[in-house]
Amino acid sequence: MxxxxxxxxxxxxxxxxxxxxxxxIAPGELVFLTGHSGAGKSTLLRLxxxxxxxxxxxxxxxxxxxxxxxxRDIPYxxxxxxxxxxxxxxxxxxxxxxxxxxxxxxxxxxxQEIGRRVRAAxxxxxxxNKEKARPITLSGGEQQRVGxxxxxxxxxxxxLADEPTGNLDPALSQEIMDLFMQFNRVGVTLLIATHDLxxxxxxxxxxxxxxRGRLVRDSAAG
Amino acid sequence: MGSARTNRGGSDPSTWALRHLQVALASLxxxxxxxxxxxxxxxxxxIALALPTGLHxxxxxxxxxxxxxxxxATFSLFLKQEIGEKQAETLAAKLRRNPRLAKVQVIPPDxxxxxxxxxxxxxxxxxxxxxxxxxxxxxxEPEPEYxxxxxxxxxxxxxxxxxxxxxxxxxxxxxxxxHAITEIARRGVLVIAALLALxxxxxxxxxxxxxxxxxxxxxxxxxxxxxxxAFIRRPFLYNGLWYGLSGGILAWLLVSLALWLLNGPVxxxxxxxxxxxxxxxxxxxxxxxxxxxxxxLGLLGSWIAxxxxxxxxxxx
Numbered sequence: 001m002x003x004x005x006x007x008x009x010x011x012x013x014x015x016x017x018x019x020x021x022x023x024x025i026a027p028g029e030l031v032f033l034t035g036h037s038g039a040g041k042s043t044l045l046r047l048x049x050x051x052x053x054x055x056x057x058x059x060x061x062x063x064x065x066x067x068x069x070x071x072r073d074i075p076y077x078x079x080x081x082x083x084x085x086x087x088x089x090x091x092x093x094x095x096x097x098x099x100x101x102x103x104x105x106x107x108x109x110x111x112q113e114i115g116r117r118v119r120a121a122x123x124x125x126x127x128x129n130k131e132k133a134r135p136i137t138l139s140g141g142e143q144q145r146v147g148x149x150x151x152x153x154x155x156x157x158x159x160l161a162d163e164p165t166g167n168l169d170p171a172l173s174q175e176i177m178d179l180f181m182q183f184n185r186v187g188v189t190l191l192i193a194t195h196d197l198x199x200x201x202x203x204x205x206x207x208x209x210x211x212r213g214r215l216v217r218d219s220a221a222g
Numbered sequence: 223m224g225s226a227r228t229n230r231g232g233s234d235p236s237t238w239a240l241r242h243l244q245v246a247l248a249s250l251x252x253x254x255x256x257x258x259x260x261x262x263x264x265x266x267x268x269i270a271l272a273l274p275t276g277l278h279x280x281x282x283x284x285x286x287x288x289x290x291x292x293x294x295a296t297f298s299l300f301l302k303q304e305i306g307e308k309q310a311e312t313l314a315a316k317l318r319r320n321p322r323l324a325k326v327q328v329i330p331p332d333x334x335x336x337x338x339x340x341x342x343x344x345x346x347x348x349x350x351x352x353x354x355x356x357x358x359x360x361x362x363e364p365e366p367e368y369x370x371x372x373x374x375x376x377x378x379x380x381x382x383x384x385x386x387x388x389x390x391x392x393x394x395x396x397x398x399x400x401h402a403i404t405e406i407a408r409r410g411v412l413v414i415a416a417l418l419a420l421x422x423x424x425x426x427x428x429x430x431x432x433x434x435x436x437x438x439x440x441x442x443x444x445x446x447x448x449x450x451x452a453f454i455r456r457p458f459l460y461n462g463l464w465y466g467l468s469g470g471i472l473a474w475l476l477v478s479l480a481l482w483l484l485n486g487p488v489x490x491x492x493x494x495x496x497x498x499x500x501x502x503x504x505x506x507x508x509x510x511x512x513x514x515x516x517x518x519l520g521l522l523g524s525w526i527a528x529x530x531x532x533x534x535x536x537x538x
Contacts, residue, residue, distance in 0.1 A: 049446070051537055072451070079448035089443050106449035108241065150447070 001027040001158060001189040002048060007057035009043050009213075017043035019213040020057070025191060027157070030184040032200045033193040035210035041193035044210070045160045048191070049081050050074050062157055079107055082151030086163035088143045090135040096122070096146050097131040103154040121153040125179060141172035145179070152183060159183065161192040165199065173199055242456070249460035260468075263429050267422050267469025271516055272476040274415035279477060279504060281407055287499055295369040297381060298391040299360040305386045310358040313386050317362065322377065325363040331356045357388060371398055419519055422469065426462050426523025433458060434531045442537040451532065458528045459521060466520015470513045478503060 002025040009018040018040045025031050033041050046052045047059050050066055059066045062080055069077050082103075090099050100121055104114045122128045125145040127138075135143050144164060151159055161180070165173035177199060184190055194200060200207060209217035253260045301310055310328050317326045334356045339345055364377055374392055381390045434441070444454050485501045492499040504512075 051446075075445070075448040075450045075453075077448075078446065083446055089439075089446065091440055091443060102444065102449075103447040106444060106447060106453050108237065110237070 001025055001029070001062060002191065003058075003060040004044075004047075005058045005060075007047065007054045007059055009040075009047060009052060010055040016213045018047070018054070018210075021210075021213075021215045022057075023208060023215060023218060025189060027189055028184070028187050030180065030190045030205050031192070032203075032205055032207045033191060033210065034195055034197060034200065034207055037195065038212075039210040040213040041210055042162055043213070045083075045162050045191065045193055048158070048160055049083050050077055075106070079103065079154060080156050080158060082154070082156040082159040084144075084147050084151045084159065084161035084164050086166040088135070088147040090143060090146055090150075092134060092136045094134075095131065096127060096133050096135060096138070099135060099146055100131075100149045100153050103150060107154060117153055118149075121149040124152070124182070125149045140167050141175065144168065144172075144176060148176070148179060152188070156188075158189045158191070161190070161194075163194055164192065165194060165196055170199070177203060245456045246460045246463075249457050250464055252457075253461060253464055260465075263425065263465055264468045264472055266425050267465060267516070267520070268472025268476060270418045270421050270425070271469055271473035271512065272480075274411055274418055275473050275504070275508070275512055276477045276480060277411045277414060279481065279508065281404065281411060283501060284407075285404055287497075295364060295374050295396070296393050297360075297362040297364070297374075297378065298393075299362060299381055299384075300388045300391070301358045301360065301386050302388045303357055305358055307358060309386060310360065313384065314360055317360070322365055322368045323362055324365045325361075327361045329359045329361060331358055334359060371401065419515070422466070422516070422519045423523040423526065426465050426520050427527040429465065430458050430462055430524040430527035431531055433461060434527065434535070438535055441532065441535045445535070446537045454532060455528050458532075459524050462520040462522075462524020462527075463517055464520070466523070467513060467517040469520065470516025473516065474504060474509055474512055 004021050004023050007018055007021045008016060010016050021040075021044065033044060035041055043052065047054050047066070048061055050069065053067070061077070064077070066077070091102075097118055100118045101114050104117060109117075119128060119131070122131055125148055127142060127145055127149065130138060130142065130146075135146055138146065144167075148161075148164070151161075159180075164180075165176050168176065173196060180190055180192060181203075207217070207219045208215060209219075301313070305313075307328075307330050310330070314326045314328045317323055331354045335348070335354050338356065339348055362381075364374065368374065368377060378390050378392050381387055441454055481501045481503060489500050
């Protein structure tokens, strides 16, 4: 589902965010990405979401070479990649419902279908009773779950999460991780960047470890 | 390798139109929810558009009024020396039957000489002449619609074909000067209109630029979740369209108000000149042109702002 072949991302000034990284993530896998801050976790996720393009090498997502996707086609690529952020990136002047509905609205879905899908997504993250609330009135864990509902509402084959539990206490973090496990069980491919080693070591999933832009360890699930 | 566009949605025309309608109404709703800010922008656009519109309407009125003055185009037909007073009268009677001519007056040589003597100051020199050197002259005023330079030239050619006529003189100077002056005024209005149209573009452009900045995070997030440039652009373009259109409507109201205020005094003045001239309201074609132009200016202004500033905003 996600293929990196000798991928290097060099920023202006010579700093390498990612150096010669190669790995494959099969469809339906759940993979954690870890390393110190600045190790290149975010860079790697940004390359998959086409927020950035690699300097060398090849990134393929869902069978498509990202190097061949033109500027105008980036939106259509991003519709197949749900993204979750540490700071949630919610719009505070809209309700929870409207925030979650955004990916469906930009895709031009019909009104009735949007309502059905948004409620299903909110139900999955346990926030069906908050659909009319403003995100600012929710707790950090709830806001993160709204962000997750938004990332999965359009049923993308790939979901990326960048430090999704960064600001949450251990109990809430575990809840979020359990949610990801549930999505994974229905076939979604997930790549989750986190430095919460305690948490992920308990989950028995494959872990990619980055250090200064280099992929230093790829521990299989088990 | 699959196409990146396989999951494009909402492409059938009725869904597309519905979506545009939704965005248009949402944009209108947003503008109405901040009435003061919207009103300020609309007022600036309205005033900028009212000036050229008002000048255009005034110019039309001046031309309409001047229709009566163009009778000042008068022909002088100098008849041949051997043509006597009787033949001159016959020719005059014939010309009076021409519907294009308003007035034909015969000036016999004696009368012409007397007038010349009175006005020229050459009395002594004229006394030295044995006989009256002046021919019979017909003074002709055409109907107003035949007073334009082109029509007058045609009439003049017709007069010159008459056997009795030696030559025809046409006082076209005044007509030509008047047409030249209105032409200059028309160009002036065009220049002012162009400058103020540019001002409207800048006003709308700047307003939309600020709106784009205010919606920075919304634009970033929309790009992150796969919103196309067209999708992000659309509400801003509709905002520009509404700004332009409401500015146009305000301009129309302002000019109508000005005409209404001026109509009383103008009618009074016209009455003093025994004219029934009055200021008519803005006609439907002018109104249509005004609203179309204002809407297009708004759209163009926001288009410029959007194409300049939207690509600067990329999610990070």
